Amino acid sequence: MIYSPAGIYESACYQKSNPAAVLVDTDIITQAPVRFLVSGMGDALATWFEARSCHATQALNECGGRGVSTLSGMNLARLCYDTLLEYGLAAKLAVERQLVTPALERIVEANILLSGIGFESGGLASAHSIHNGLTALEATHAFYHGEKVAFGVLAGLQLTDASPVESAIVYAFCEQVGLPTTLADLGLAGAARTDLMKVAEKACVPGEFIHHEAVEVSPEKVLDAMLAADAMGAYRKRNSA
Numbered sequence: 001m002i003y004s005p006a007g008i009y010e011s012a013c014y015q016k017s018n019p020a021a022v023l024v025d026t027d028i029i030t031q032a033p034v035r036f037l038v039s040g041m042g043d044a045l046a047t048w049f050e051a052r053s054c055h056a057t058q059a060l061n062e063c064g065g066r067g068v069s070t071l072s073g074m075n076l077a078r079l080c081y082d083t084l085l086e087y088g089l090a091a092k093l094a095v096e097r098q099l100v101t102p103a104l105e106r107i108v109e110a111n112i113l114l115s116g117i118g119f120e121s122g123g124l125a126s127a128h129s130i131h132n133g134l135t136a137l138e139a140t141h142a143f144y145h146g147e148k149v150a151f152g153v154l155a156g157l158q159l160t161d162a163s164p165v166e167s168a169i170v171y172a173f174c175e176q177v178g179l180p181t182t183l184a185d186l187g188l189a190g191a192a193r194t195d196l197m198k199v200a201e202k203a204c205v206p207g208e209f210i211h212h213e214a215v216e217v218s219p220e221k222v223l224d225a226m227l228a229a230d231a232m233g234a235y236r237k238r239n240s241a
């Protein structure tokens, strides 16, 4: 992704060919801050929901050309989500203690391989556009891509009228591994409505992935979805204390 010098999202740039190899040393990953791994999970969390949205509307995937999702892309995207739910917490705890475990290996596979193939073959939708919108506000620049994407997933579920049961599973996952579930978690406590509207407007510019959703999208709807996601996140924090 390409950002302006001020840290605002500008465009996505894809290479003409895939890498010949991707090498990941899980020993090194356990030496890195756990927030990196968790942020990767936040990005991977979007893969299934965005692929599902693109499949529903036959929106173009991210392979270039005129491609739409494939069975393999859809299934790997789903496997990505299921793997996060199953092994995410264990992988986080392992990295906190600098341990290489099978759970960590599976999350590395989900974060890099399943999410990579899943998004490329499945396509992107509201979560990444809301991420892109959030970069309009400087307060979010201290937060990683995957952290903003995770909140984009929660807002996207509100926007697309996902079932509350499904939504609760995603909140619980985010809470478990430490991904943002409120605007305050992204440095936006008390943000002015006019500023949040800038986020929503940026998320909805023509050509944004959010238009791959089946619902008709407008900045007003996106703003309300973000505020609804924030309200639910805050409610759950209050009631779990």
Ligand SMILES: [Zn+2]
Pocket (backbone or CB within 6 Å): 043, 128, 145, 149
């Ligand atoms: Zn991403």
